[in-house]
Amino acid sequence: MPKLKKATKALARQTAAKPTLRAIKGGKPLPASKNTPDDAPAIALNLPPAKLSPAMDAYFRKCQEKLGFVPNVLLAYAFDMTKLETFVAFYNDLMLGPSGLSKLEREMIAVAVSSQNRCYYCLVSHGAAVRQYSGNPLLGEQIVMNYRAARIDKRQRAMLDFAVKLTVQPWAVEDADRERLRRAGFSERDIWDVAAVTGFFNMSNRVASATDMRPNVAYHGQVR
Amino acid sequence: MPKLKKATKALARQTAAKPTLRAIKGGKPLPASKNTPDDAPAIALNLPPAKLSPAMDAYFRKCQEKLGFVPNVLLAYAFDMTKLETFVAFYNDLMLGPSGLSKLEREMIAVAVSSQNRCYYCLVSHGAAVRQYSGNPLLGEQIVMNYRAARIDKRQRAMLDFAVKLTVQPWAVEDADRERLRRAGFSERDIWDVAAVTGFFNMSNRVASATDMRPNVAYHGQVR
Amino acid sequence: MPKLKKATKALARQTAAKPTLRAIKGGKPLPASKNTPDDAPAIALNLPPAKLSPAMDAYFRKCQEKLGFVPNVLLAYAFDMTKLETFVAFYNDLMLGPSGLSKLEREMIAVAVSSQNRCYYCLVSHGAAVRQYSGNPLLGEQIVMNYRAARIDKRQRAMLDFAVKLTVQPWAVEDADRERLRRAGFSERDIWDVAAVTGFFNMSNRVASATDMRPNVAYHGQVR
Amino acid sequence: MPKLKKATKALARQTAAKPTLRAIKGGKPLPASKNTPDDAPAIALNLPPAKLSPAMDAYFRKCQEKLGFVPNVLLAYAFDMTKLETFVAFYNDLMLGPSGLSKLEREMIAVAVSSQNRCYYCLVSHGAAVRQYSGNPLLGEQIVMNYRAARIDKRQRAMLDFAVKLTVQPWAVEDADRERLRRAGFSERDIWDVAAVTGFFNMSNRVASATDMRPNVAYHGQVR
Amino acid sequence: MPKLKKATKALARQTAAKPTLRAIKGGKPLPASKNTPDDAPAIALNLPPAKLSPAMDAYFRKCQEKLGFVPNVLLAYAFDMTKLETFVAFYNDLMLGPSGLSKLEREMIAVAVSSQNRCYYCLVSHGAAVRQYSGNPLLGEQIVMNYRAARIDKRQRAMLDFAVKLTVQPWAVEDADRERLRRAGFSERDIWDVAAVTGFFNMSNRVASATDMRPNVAYHGQVR
Amino acid sequence: MPKLKKATKALARQTAAKPTLRAIKGGKPLPASKNTPDDAPAIALNLPPAKLSPAMDAYFRKCQEKLGFVPNVLLAYAFDMTKLETFVAFYNDLMLGPSGLSKLEREMIAVAVSSQNRCYYCLVSHGAAVRQYSGNPLLGEQIVMNYRAARIDKRQRAMLDFAVKLTVQPWAVEDADRERLRRAGFSERDIWDVAAVTGFFNMSNRVASATDMRPNVAYHGQVR
Helix, strand or coil, X not given: CCCCCCCCHHHHHHHCCCCCCCCCCCXXXXXXXXXXXXXXXXXXXXXXXXXXXXXXXXXXXXXXHHHCCCCHHHHHHCCCHHHHHHHHHHHXXXXXXXXXXXXXXXXXXXXXXXXXXXXXXXXXXXXXXHHHHHCCHHHHHHHHHCHHHCCCCHHHHXXXXXXXXXXXXXXXXCHHHHHHHHHCCCCHHHHHHHHHHHHHHHHHHHHHHHHCCCXXXXXXXXXX | XXXXXXXXXHHHHHHCCCCCCCCCCCCCCCCHHXXXXXXCCCCCCCCCCCCCCHHHHHXXXXXHHHHCCCCHHHHHHCCCHHXXXXXXXXXXXXXXXXXXXXXXXXXXXHHHHHHHCCCHHHHHHHHHHHHHHHCCHHHHHHHHHCHHHCCCCHHHHHHHHHHHHHHHCHHHCCHHHHHHHHHCCCCHHHHHHHHHHHHHHHHHXXXXXXXXXXXXXXXXXXXX | CCCCCCCCHHHHHHHCCCCCCCCCCCCCCCCHHHHHHHHCCCCCCCCCCCCCCXXXXXHHHHHHHHHCCCCHHHHHHCCCHHHHHHHHHHHHHHHHCCCCCCHHHHHHHHHHHHHHCCCHHHXXXXXXXXXXXXXXXXXXXXXXXXXXXXXXCHHHHHHHHHHHHXXXXXXXXXXXXXXXXXXXXXXXXXXXXXXXXXXXXXXXXXXXXXXXXXXXXXXXXXXX | CCCCCCCCHHXXXXXXXXXXXXXXXXXXXXXXXXXXXXXXXXXXXXXXXXXXXXXXXXXXXXXXXXXXXXXXXXXXXXXXXXXXXXXXXXXXXXXXXXXXXXXXXXXXXXXXXXXXXXXHHHHHHHHHHHHHHHCCHHHHHHHHHCHHHCCCCHHHHXXXXXXXXXXXXXXXXXXXXXXXXXXXXXCHHHHHHHHHHHHHHHHHHXXXXXXXXXXXXXXXXXXX | CCXXXXXXXXXXXXXXXXXXXXXXXXXXXXXXXXXXXHHCCCCXXXXXXXXXXXXXXXXXXXXXXXXXXXXXXXXXXXXXXXXHHHHHHHHHHHHHCCCCCCHHHHHHHHHHHHHHCCCHHHHHHHHHHHHHHHCCHHHHHHHHHCHHHCCCCHHHHHHHHHHXXXXXXXXXXXXXXXXXXXXXXXXHHHHHHHHHHHHHHHHHHHXXXXXXXXXXXXXXXXXX | CCCCCCXXXXXXXXXXXXXXXXXXXXXXXXXXXXXXXXXCCCCCCCCCCCCCCHHHHHHHHHHHHHHCCCCHXXXXXXXXXXXXXXXXXXXXXXXXXXXXXXXXXXXXXXXXXHHHCCXXXXXXXXXXXXXXXXXXXXXXXXXXXXXXXXXXXXXXXXXXXXXXXXXHCHHHXXXXXXXHHHHCCCCHHHHHXXXXXXXXXXXXXXXXXXXXXXXXXXXXXXXX
């Protein structure tokens, strides 16, 4: 495909959308001695941080204020402002933008996918998000460990079955699989979103595993 | 993570970068009768196209002019301008932006990954790109079929070994794997790029498989 | 093999050994509303409990006193006193008896194996034990998610590599694998114990999965 | 779980149960020259035998008398009387105790499981048991090689399908699998027993593979 | 089985059958510079060619005349006339002899099987044959990449599903699989032929992979 | 490839070679009641036998005389004389013709491959051949169950490692694998033969599994 040329107003517009995230508050502080091994550095590649652009500087401050820390995935991308900003824009639209899937459902997919790929970073950070959004500490654990153990309704089970099949056997997904989602009540747009979130975490899991990305320690204690 | 709030100037700046793509010219036209079955519709979900934003309208025109067609993956995302624009921005930086990996090398990763995931859309479209960038029709076929059959140098072989392991066993990638890339001459930043391209196609393969995305017929005849 | 005939004094003697377990204390109580779904019943088979033998009655009381609950795996076996008692005797010797492996190490194997088999019951209950014995909440999570993410020494890494290979490719374990354990400092007897614990959880994982065994909710909150 | 404290009378009682095994008689003696390579030592770990407890001494004598040899698995465990006695007690209850599954059926599960795990020791010794209990030399071979080739009734096929799924994909066993057993005529208790035998051989296969346990040569010639 | 003793008249008769192959004409010539790397030698084993027997000499001349080249698989076998002649006889009967499967269908199986085994030689040469027989360049690519992406009728889909299952899980093929072929319209003899072609390419794929067999470059450009 | 036209004298000559097989004598007769279920019919496809050609009639008589029965694989192919004769010619050259591999070694490969594919027919018939050629009943069992359990020399272990890798991961066989065989003492021609035998049984296993081919009962009792 040719390289994109013009500034995209729409992208700017999108990234300016009102924040609607119900902040995931940091868990109880861990003893300092336990904090060290996993908190730094964010990844196993030696990539010096670039100067934060004003937009990203503001975003990091917002993270600090709302979460109590900047997620390590953002620090990992911060060696290059273009990469950081496109990642943030992509992520925000996908996980926080308008969708027929609730934010919890998108996080459930994130965790079910990350469990198949055994991605430590994503299981810790998005496992915390499932606990937070659902208010159910067990649900987060179940999807981390084996989503089939979770007591969820048929719609959500169909959603996770699709996400897991798409993760482990993408070549075998066919019309019958899409039909199963339709019968479970998903719209055409919803099916796109299930696929897009599943795809995204198949990407993120691999970037995290390739770089030995370490989750912020604070996630571990959240919503237990 | 909190939702991103402010317009990102840097993102606008990036997407305004000068086009440097050596255009992949459309192959010899196929007989009309063969054109039909695979050309339309782009995906198996019924998602009516949104009105193109000015930036995307210009981009689609540029595709038409340079390639002779708009890649179906762009038509697939065109039901939602935010998704289309973030996808295009992400893709352009990754595959066409500055990197220690040549554009050919990034396409080689794309195809090696897509071969593991048996993604019809990506194998056709990026297989054509490998043939184009390399000027070697055989190389494209080899990576589609079994990258181990390609006569490539040690550096590129190490790169594809890493990408394929990260695709099929992401949980098993560790320091020794990164070290192997370093010994083959890859910088810290190059390793990030190998991981990022590998991750991206693990995403795209799944979006394409989930939606039965069909490649433009024109790719098949390119650079044979 | 012929059926065993005589009462085994030694077995009686062994099961009478002094308790040395550092009790895993119950975690913070969960809100009652969250307690219900996962706490009962212990398994998905309808097996009415048998009358507890005096030994088992005493043992259950001791569990209640030390842990605050009777582990559901014991309730699961309690439909048949012979099965319960042989299971308890087997388990106690293996996990709490004398060994060159520390109790933490035995629990680490339990969790690494259960992660490969994605056993919800064992990951929850033995994940809590790893957190407890190590005093390191992260270590438990890491072994649940991907033991390769844990920062452990070479000896323990060799131990878990062996346990995981024995779990997923038992047919491929050969002299070279045993040699690797010896070089990491394990004695002949230690190697037996690594094998025995690995084997045991390959059994327990399957009994738990076959019966949809549900972990006591209290485990989730322990040592976070 | 806390360590078990008191002597268990019930366990003693159980292990004192009347022997009901129809002895598997030793096959035709093999030429001495063929006897050596596989007969000794029992395992590849150097673990000197402990002094047999009176109960185990009596049991070994009984094996010698009934079978013509002491099974190597017992010699393997004989470095530690507690381990030997708990193993024997566990095994005897499981494979020879009361159950809705016949002894042949339990041995069929043992062999089907061991075939998935390619366990040489268990395939030889329990393959012989299937030939013995069934009086059908072919049945033993079929389950060793591919249980789907055996001409067995629907009940037994459902049983082995469950055991094999539980062996290779324990995480995917769910209500539908248990329902299939119920529809094939298995009681709740029978399902437990299928699971317990399947689990046990997933343990034994791994202990045998980890230690390179060698079957007694006599098994090979039995009931051909 | 005992060694075959007498000359087989019938075999002579069969191999003398009239040629009915619609010759696959060589594609457009590739630039010489691209021709070199893949054209020679045919395999990575150093096996000097034997003197061609009169029958094989005539056959090679016929290949040269009809195709413009001698397929490298024939050069690979030409170190031994017996092996070459038995291979050619076997191949000719299977792929070109009378059958309820069209020649295209047999080539479709060849490619679907070779795709599972990722055999570079067979995918190139038989991919070209599918393009040639079908007159549909896309069909060849689809079966190379993922046969599920091909728009084929139910009969052919059932045929390829069977061939692929037989390739990747031969142990799991049972009556129900044969019944599915019968219901799709295949006769008993047709089922044999599906199995025989599937089997043959599971052989050829392995001989080619074991020897690094390189396809003639001419195949790449055929029927694009 | 074009269809072969002329009668091949060389093929005739080859198939006329002197029989050198050391006949595998039929084992002890089984009770009639056990003979029935597995002896007939040879396959699960209803393919009426063709009239035997004179060569095949002579060959079947020779089988009857030397083995005491006609192997069911020959009966399976006997619906078509061309197929039977090409199969027999191919098989005879491969398994009984001149080679740097002994006949035992070729049979060892046959069994190791068939074990990976869990082919009941081939494991029974070629397992008997290994017992016969080696005079070692245990060796046949070991290769059926797990070739790694066999006490064989380094050369034969390298041979079976290659055959098994070529069977389960043909796409991953590369120069390093061939080098390993060379270092173990195999000539170029020997490597071809290892590949050819491995390939052949990957074919035969699939034809047998696809047709539910049943081994002659007599094999089971041979050389125990």
